[in-house]
Every structure is written in structure tokens, then in C-alpha cells.
Amino acid sequence: MPTGIAIRDVREQLFDAADRILLRDGPSGLTSRAVTTEAGCAKGVLHRHFEDFDAFLAQFVLDRVDRMDAQAAALRGAAGTGTVADNLSGALAAVFGSVAVAIVALVTFRDELRARLRETWPAGVPVLTEAAVMFGAYLAAERDLGRVAADADVDTLGAMLVGSGHLLYADRTGTPPTPDAVRRVVDTVLVGALRA
Incomplete structure (x- = not known):
């Protein structure tokens, strides 16, 4: 049984959330919890797509x-x-x-x-x-x-x-x-x- 709704283009959704947080709160406000909350998804979504939060941030910067x-x-x-x-x-x-x-x-x-x-x-x-x-x-x-x-x-x-x-x-x-x-x-x- 599905546990939630499939998210399209999860990486882009998470990256866009990171943009908004960085602009609004600066680097100290950028946490995995803040990103997933801003993106409207469960915290586990980020960790299913990235090894850890620094891997997410590295991919975000390169993107x-x-x-x-x-x-x-x-x-x-x-x-x-x-x-x-x-x-x-x-x-x-x-x-x-x-x-x-x-x-x-x-x-x-x-x-x-x-x-x-x-x-x-x-x-x-x-x-x-x-x-x-x-x-x-x-x-x-x-x-x-x-x-x-x-x-x-x-x-x-x-x-x-x-x-x-x-x-x-x-x-x-x-x-x-x-x-x-x-x-x-x-x-x-x-x-x-x-x-x-």
C-alpha cells in the first residue's frame, strides 16, 4: 500500500526550497529539516535521493x-x-x-x-x-x-x-x-x- 503521494522532480523541488531558505534565512537556516519542510515533503525523501545532507548541498551548488x-x-x-x-x-x-x-x-x-x-x-x-x-x-x-x-x-x-x-x-x-x-x-x- 502506498504511504504517500509521488513527488515529481523531487531534486528540483528540494533545490528550489533550498534557494528560498538561503535567500530568506541565510546559510545557518539551511538544514535538512528546513529544506524538506519548505519543500512540503517528509525528511526521508531527501535521504532517499542523497547520501547525506552535505551531498545534497554539493549537488545543489553544482546545479x-x-x-x-x-x-x-x-x-x-x-x-x-x-x-x-x-x-x-x-x-x-x-x-x-x-x-x-x-x-x-x-x-x-x-x-x-x-x-x-x-x-x-x-x-x-x-x-x-x-x-x-x-x-x-x-x-x-x-x-x-x-x-x-x-x-x-x-x-x-x-x-x-x-x-x-x-x-x-x-x-x-x-x-x-x-x-x-x-x-x-x-x-x-x-x-x-x-x-x-
Whole structure:
């Protein structure tokens, strides 16, 4: 006899619940009980799909990194349109306006999660390193189009954008930076890199 109702796409339901908890309560509020309660399912559901809670968290972080692929493709597709600074300002706000800042705090907060992530992600914090790669790839595409200087170190510029963006958005409970503040950071990072 069935003991409950089948849950469709349980992983996604649990990951979405983790997003909401991280954004609302921060990493200290993210427990297996909180996730299953938020997802509306029994605690055992999480443990049927994941070895333990840190395995769940590692898969959650990697899933959120994978979701950045669409954003990276859209940013690369914007090469040659609008202005480089506008495109990067919008992308920077989108990255850090998402759950990314909370994921950085989560990875920093949990030693076992960092250890699990190192098994498949050898360096850096996954969402931040992925964002740096995304910005570097976009800047490389703009360099190929002649809108960024041929000698620009696009990988370093991408990392600088991520570091500066993280500093702007690091206080998840405070007022988010204004679009003008984000644009000033982008303009400052790009000084000397843009072709006139």
C-alpha cells in the first residue's frame, strides 16, 4: 500500500526550497529539516535521493552553477550589441541578484561542503569562478569584435568584475547597490580595456 503521494522532480523541488531558505534565512537556516519542510515533503525523501545532507548541498551548488550556462550564452550572444559596459552591468547585477551571494556564504560556512565540492570543483567557489569564466568569455568575444583592446587580459578583468561585484552585494540583508553603483564598478574595471 502506498504511504504517500509521488513527488515529481523531487531534486528540483528540494533545490528550489533550498534557494528560498538561503535567500530568506541565510546559510545557518539551511538544514535538512528546513529544506524538506519548505519543500512540503517528509525528511526521508531527501535521504532517499542523497547520501547525506552535505551531498545534497554539493549537488545543489553544482546545479545552480549549471543554471548559469543559459546566462553565459545570453551574455556571449550580446557581444557586438549595446555597449560592453551596459552588457556587463546587467550581467553582474543578474549574477549577484540571484542566490549566488547566499551560495558563497553557504560554501564558506560549511567545511564538509567545501570538501565535497573539491572532489569535482578543484579551485575557488563554484558560482564565483563560473561567473569569472562567463565574464572573461564575453570580453574575449568583444575583443574578437574589436570592441575590447587586443592586449586586454580578459580573464583577469572577469575575475576583477566578480570580486568587485561580490563586495557590492555581499551584505544580503542590506539594501542592494544601485544600478549606478554597479555601472561605476564596471566602468572602473574596464578603464583602458575598451576600444574608443
